[in-house]
Amino acid sequence: MQLRGTDAVADGHARAVDLKRHLLLRVTLFALVIGLIASGVVLQQAQERIRSHIARTGGTVERLLAGEATQPRDVFRRSLESMDLSSLDGIGPLLGICVAVEDIYKRPAIQRCFDDGADPPVLVRWLLARVIGPEVSYGGAIGQYPGVKVGEFVVTPNLDSEAVELWHQIRTVLGMTVGILLLNLLVYLPVRRALGPTDAILAVLGRMEAGDLAARMPRPRLIELRRIASGFDHLAERLQKTIAGQRHLAQRLLAVREEERRRLARELHDEFGQCLTSIGAEAAFITEGVRGPQPALLPAARAIASVTAHMMESLQGILLQLRPVGLEEFGLHAGLEELVGGWRRRLPECVFELRVEGQVDDLPDELTVSLYRIVQECLTNALRHAAPGRVTVSLRREADACTLVVEDDGEGTPLSTAGSGLGVLGMHERVEALGGCFAMTRCVPCGMRVEAAFPASAMVEHEEEHA
Template identity: 75%
Template sequence: MEMHDSGPAGAVDEGRERSVDLKRTLLLRVSLFAVAIGLVASAVVLQRAEARMRAHIERAGGAVERLLASEAAQPRDVFRRSLDGLDLSSLDGIGPLLGICVAVEDIYKRPAVRRCFGDGAEAPALLRGLLAALTGPDIAFRGVIGQYPGVKVGEFVVTPNLDSEANAVWDQIRTVLGMTVGILVLNLLVYLPVRRALGPAQEILAVLGRLQAGDLAARMPRPRLVELRLIASGFDHLVARLQQTLAGQRQLALRLLTVREEERRHLARELHDEFGQCLASIGAEAAYVSAAVEHARPDLLPAAQAIASVTGHMMESLQGILHQLRPVGLEEFGLHAALEQLLAGWRRRRPDCAFTLDIDGTVDDLPDGLTVSLYRIAQESLTNALRHGEPETVAVRLQRDAAGCRLWVADDGAPRHGDTTGSGLGVLGMHERVEALGGCFALEPVTPRGMRVSAIFPPDACHEEGAVHV
């Protein structure tokens, strides 16, 4: 059966609210604020220009009418109504100040003359079109040109000079655009130091990733920003306290494992020395009684044989208990031989199941605490696999290299009475053993059926100074 390393998958908690990038948010909001100011200011400039032109045309219309009347007041035939010679020269002085266009028609509605006064430079087409759309055809002053004695000789229309007005508005909008560009430049000048100040955020995230992976020795960088520096210092203090707490818990768990194994060793020794000798003595006495009564009292022979049979069964049970309490040959022959003997025992008891053992690396020189824990985990995993399922194959793989020591026990059985994943004192005991040595434990189903137990120990647990003697 193929086995793969299966580390604990760290669950990633996603916040309900969408995450915010402070630098990008700051840059975007200030930029949008600057653009909004520019658009609003430009709209205000256009609106004020439209209001100014509307009021200006009303005031300028009367002055234009008087000037045209004086220009048209020349000696003419009373029956001749003509605008010959009218060139609007009377408006040359005031026209550029008014920024208007004057169109004159004779009494027959024929165009006579049209002139525009003001800035002659061509205005931006887009801005001129906006002003034309804002003003429309209704901003105009219409008047009559008459001659003495009260003869109407023509009409005139005064309209805004859109090119002149557009140039004036464009000057104001350029000022607004300059302010907008200034705000954007200021935003950039603020963004750059903020980005530098928040630059260590990536290093902080990297440290958080190491801590999430279990590296409690990782420490936060010390950013130049005072607030981030205080946060990093407080976080390092909390991690140090957590590291001390976990170290204390690990020492306590190691001590509990030590006491447990010592109690098992003591109990196994007592059972072997006391009950084993007593049962051996009873068996010898039963054999002597059987030989003595075989001819003298044949009626007592079945009782003597029953005593011998029960004694033998008790000896076998005691041997099984002793093997559970303290594996035979684990200290004398090493972990490799002990695992071979463990699987050989199961092969005898379950000949219908195929057991395989794959050991990669040297495992007989591991510390006593890790050796006993690996054996106990394999022992408990095999017991659970054969007790709660009906596997056809069970594979045990033990690997040791520079990355540490890893044990996998996988089977293709299925639970008989529901899913028992993670339940029971046996699984809890395995979990405690692995955590006490600073490792990672996982119990997970495999596809299409079966379970897999994985115990991963760090490199320091594979050396004497990183383990406990049991």
């Protein structure tokens, strides 16, 4: 099912189109196709008309030429010298033909084309010549009395005249095509104007994707987009309230957790600490008391003192984990120095570096504790699982953000399982509760980078609550 969902999303991205561009392209292609088809039909009709016209005109031309042929006085001399095709002057321009006459020896005698003198476009004439071809013609013989053949004639279409007529028809087709394109433009402009707010809608979506849940949709004139914007704003408002409630609950849980830790630390310090101190004092008294009379009990007394000292040391470590010493009294900078210095004393072979930029001691209590706990958890994870040679802690406070970065060069665990522990989950919860961003990435060639960024709104809100 997951694969199908992924494929569906991929198909959805593949089928995504720009409505305005898609509409403009479709109608333009439609107009061009209509123009090409209409032009082809006009050419086909012109070809059929010219073929039929030449076939019908040939007989008429033959009769006119036969009447024009003069009767020579010498019956042994047959000549076409007196012919000038004047019999076709009246009808020739209407027929749109060319006539070529040859004598009986196949020598050209006369050739005329009858047209109205108009010059067609060169491309149209060339195209018409390619469509008609040279085979469209009508041939016949010219005879003189008494039935003697004196020459031959060939009637062909006048391409200039036919091209002019064809150009008039093509211009009509082009006018229709331009009309469709103009209609396309008239449709495209209102659609573009109606869909213009989509850019503003996409900008609002980008702001919300970046985390600005206060962004709201514009109100377009198109009623469908207006309904979508209204529904989206309603969902965004509900989401904003839900996230605000979750953050408030998370902050409350973190505050309760820290308060519980303080209570446990106080109880452990007051009860177990005093008890262990009393046991240690009693063990020392027993050791001095049995040193002379009962030396056999001396090892047991020393063992009790050693176990008590070990328990006291373990209790001090637990108290440090539950409640950082000096964090509330001396500030975050000193608390981090103490935390990093403790690890530096325990692991002298590892290089620890702490960088603090800006004033961090006046941060709100919730943010201060969260930053300290994140650094504490990062150092524990790195030194427990990665065996690094260098660990760098960078904390920078600016006017609009507070950023914490912890980097190490250890081998560590795979990134796919690095965020599955309770410690990482706790860091996520702390950052999200304050409206920040948390990221854990693998460094190249080795190591891990943990980054937590807190916005200025978190500091302002918490500072106001504290006040």
